[in-house]
Amino acid sequence: MVDVSHGCRLIAPMSTALDQVFSALADPTRRAILSMLLEDDMAVTDVAEPFAMSLAAISKHLGILSAAGLISQEKRGRVKWCKLEPDALHSASVWMHGFGQMAPLDLDAFEVFLKQALGEGPNRP
Amino acid sequence: MVDVSHGCRLIAPMSTALDQVFSALADPTRRAILSMLLEDDMAVTDVAEPFAMSLAAISKHLGILSAAGLISQEKRGRVKWCKLEPDALHSASVWMHGFGQMAPLDLDAFEVFLKQALGEGPNRP
DNA sequence: TGCATATTCAACCAAATGGTTGACGTTTCG
């Protein structure tokens, strides 16, 4: 009965994308996995190693992250490599900063800001 | 077995805060509520009005948003007013932009950016 | 006082989530 896409029917399907991204990020195990992948691409087994849970459980988590677009998985030989896809955070970022009220226009400035921050930030030598 | 706070035990309890914020944002009904509250403070009944679900359900959603710190609720008379608390998105923002790797330093620049974007943005006359 | 309004509480329900285990395909390698 309410327009859940808050006034912009053109991007209605995005609501599902936001659901997926936010609920993927809601789990601490999955956030930890993303942090690990920030340092380097990893195989599924290596991702699972530090956790106190089964490989199958980690495999599921990776599936959820992949469905949300937060990572990509490429099988080379018998090992499946997991790679961070930070762009997926984009839609979520856009939504968060202003709850969808500061639309695409500001997004450009945001991109510029992010690029500069990532390139010149004191924590990225 | 893994350090879920990704290397900074000092902010370990924040993991719970992130859980709450992200899972609060994962629901489209709750995101719609936040969008509504962006325009103005509202009473519980008024928040519920456009949705096709019971008042009790909305009351629960508001409780979740409140527990996550995304809104505050103040009872005046017999009506309980709901107010957006955008600061709660702060920790989530910090985490998202660089998965916790570009720390407080960039945050300042981010705040400056946000203030300017909100103040001068073409969608905020 | 008494009634309508505003909101929550309690009990219940179906479905989704996060985990387990064991069996199963692939690929690599001795």
Add this chain to the structure above:
DNA sequence: CGAAACGTCAACCATTTGGTTGAATATGCA
């Protein structure tokens, strides 16, 4: 070839989630 490593699948389980309804609790107002 045969065994080991890599990863997923299927079935199962306990808990959480998102919703319902009906009763209960304040508060405002005639």
